[in-house]
Amino acid sequence: MDRLINIDRRIIFIFIFLGIAIPLLVDIHLPIKPTPTVRSVYDEIERISVEDADRPVLVSFSYGASTVPEMVPMTRAILRHLFSRGRKVVGICLWPEAVGIAQPIMDELAVEFGMEYGADYAFLGYKPGNQAVVLNLGQSLAGTFPFDAAGTPVGELAVMKGVRNLKDFSFVFDFAAGDSMEFWWIPFGQEKHRFPFAGGCTAVMAPDLYPFLQSKQLVGLLGGLAGAAEYETLIEAPGSATAGMEPQSVSHLIIILFIVLGNGVYFTTRRRGGKA
Amino acid sequence: MLFMTRTLPFLFCFAFGMTGFAIYYVPHEWAQSVEREFALWLRLVYAFAYILGLVSLLSLHWSKIRQRQAGWAYSLVVYISFGVMFLFVVYNDGNGPFTSQATTGPYQWMFTSIHVASSATMFSMLAFYISSAAYRTFRARTPEAAILLVSAIIVMLGRVPIGAYISDVIPDTMQWLMSVPNMAAKRGILMGVSLGAIATSLRIIFGIERSYLGGGGD
Numbered sequence: 001m002d003r004l005i006n007i008d009r010r011i012i013f014i015f016i017f018l019g020i021a022i023p024l025l026v027d028i029h030l031p032i033k034p035t036p037t038v039r040s041v042y043d044e045i046e047r048i049s050v051e052d053a054d055r056p057v058l059v060s061f062s063y064g065a066s067t068v069p070e071m072v073p074m075t076r077a078i079l080r081h082l083f084s085r086g087r088k089v090v091g092i093c094l095w096p097e098a099v100g101i102a103q104p105i106m107d108e109l110a111v112e113f114g115m116e117y118g119a120d121y122a123f124l125g126y127k128p129g130n131q132a133v134v135l136n137l138g139q140s141l142a143g144t145f146p147f148d149a150a151g152t153p154v155g156e157l158a159v160m161k162g163v164r165n166l167k168d169f170s171f172v173f174d175f176a177a178g179d180s181m182e183f184w185w186i187p188f189g190q191e192k193h194r195f196p197f198a199g200g201c202t203a204v205m206a207p208d209l210y211p212f213l214q215s216k217q218l219v220g221l222l223g224g225l226a227g228a229a230e231y232e233t234l235i236e237a238p239g240s241a242t243a244g245m246e247p248q249s250v251s252h253l254i255i256i257l258f259i260v261l262g263n264g265v266y267f268t269t270r271r272r273g274g275k276a
Numbered sequence: 277m278l279f280m281t282r283t284l285p286f287l288f289c290f291a292f293g294m295t296g297f298a299i300y301y302v303p304h305e306w307a308q309s310v311e312r313e314f315a316l317w318l319r320l321v322y323a324f325a326y327i328l329g330l331v332s333l334l335s336l337h338w339s340k341i342r343q344r345q346a347g348w349a350y351s352l353v354v355y356i357s358f359g360v361m362f363l364f365v366v367y368n369d370g371n372g373p374f375t376s377q378a379t380t381g382p383y384q385w386m387f388t389s390i391h392v393a394s395s396a397t398m399f400s401m402l403a404f405y406i407s408s409a410a411y412r413t414f415r416a417r418t419p420e421a422a423i424l425l426v427s428a429i430i431v432m433l434g435r436v437p438i439g440a441y442i443s444d445v446i447p448d449t450m451q452w453l454m455s456v457p458n459m460a461a462k463r464g465i466l467m468g469v470s471l472g473a474i475a476t477s478l479r480i481i482f483g484i485e486r487s488y489l490g491g492g493g494d
């Protein structure tokens with residue numbers, strides 16, 4: 001029993017490695033069922049595509065390099081949905097690292113859907129200031145981002161026509177790896193100006209945001225790779241998140257088996273009067 | 277001297293704190309313009325904080341190199357990495373430092389292929405350490421711990437497709453756990469934290485809490 005309690009962690013690592021590697025090599029098809037929080041985001045984009053087609057959508061990138069495996073699949077899924085519905089999109093970054101990650105994705109997907117820069121979408125780059133940027137965006141977008149990432153005045157971009165501040169967007173979506181949703185966008189943006197707002201975040205952050213779903217300050221939420229995979233299912237465009245669900249399923253199962261084993265050892269040892 | 281080090285900073289704090297608090301709720305044009313200016317100043321402070329962070333980082337690692345402290349070679353890597361990235365930012369794929377940052381070239385390559393790749397790898401390695409930690413520490417020692425354990429297993433299974441594959445009840449139960457008990461607990465924590473933040477802010481604004489001025493918390 002002692003050997004089981006003090007199992008070499010490298011053995012656990014090997015199991016996790018195999019649990020991730022084998023499903024990547026062997027196709028184990030598992031059906032993905034979208035949850036209501038993810039479906040709400042999809043429904044909102046469908047709704048604005050019909051009812052509010054003229055006004056652009058604002059997407060905010062608040063993540064960095066470390067969370068790329070979780071955040072990039074959902075970035076692709078949301079942008080793919082928006083571009084496939086012909087929605088005009090304006091991208092901004094509230095984290096400095098996000099510029100180098102988000103801009104290539106926007107450009108790549110824009111080419112795929114035949115969107116023209118300036119007319120159909122724009123990328124305004126990064127501004128420091130966290131919640132102060134959101135406060136300024138609520139008053140004047142051109143005052144906060146006078147130029148796009150390439151140095152073009154925003155007034156010269158057709159996609160920005162009629163956009164003065166946050167209220168002029170039909171929908172705002174934040175990709176968050178930190179506390180930008182609950183501490184920047186909701187108190188200083190959504191709560192003040194009352195626009196439809198949703199977000200995508202890392203899996204570990206998702207439970208923190210459920211109060212905002214119930215209060216309707218968040219229309220919907222994509223949590224981690226699973227949220228991205230559910231969204232890919234809804235838009236019928238399976239990508240890296242869908243591919244990642246099989247390794248994630250198996251690795252979760254392995255962790256659960258280890259937890260059960262650990263508890264089994266613990267109770268057996270305790271019954272025998274030993275220390276665990 | 278006491279006026280400059282204690283009284284004047286306190287007066288600034290009181291004036292800006294009260295004004296910032298009041299204008300959030302006032303939709304008048306004048307209040308909005310004050311809010312706009314305050315937010316602009318705040319953004320400038322944030323921008324300068326990056327410079328402060330950079331100076332702090334470089335001076336810390338410089339002292340490690342100079343004193344040949346344990347792991348000083350890693351500090352050297354910090355300097356080399358910073359220097360190389362900085363040079364290629366200035367080079368800007370041949371466009372120079374006074375045009376917008378190029379989306380191609382050596383800097384973009386290093387950012388994507390080194391920085392993003394290594395950062396993502398570090399983050400992904402958490403899965404291995406969490407598994408090991410969960411095996412060693414996640415024990416149903418008490419009824420409360422047992423409830424937490426069962427909830428964690430349901431959420432872990434319900435968040436991935438294998439949960440629905442085993443039974444449709446698992447994702448539905450996961451959704452209930454997240455939307456009801458989790459949400460209630462998070463809301464309570466959030467309200468507690470917010471009330472604490474408001475109380476601390478008021479203590480600072482009214483000069484009850486002065487430790488930020490330095491020289492003790494009198």
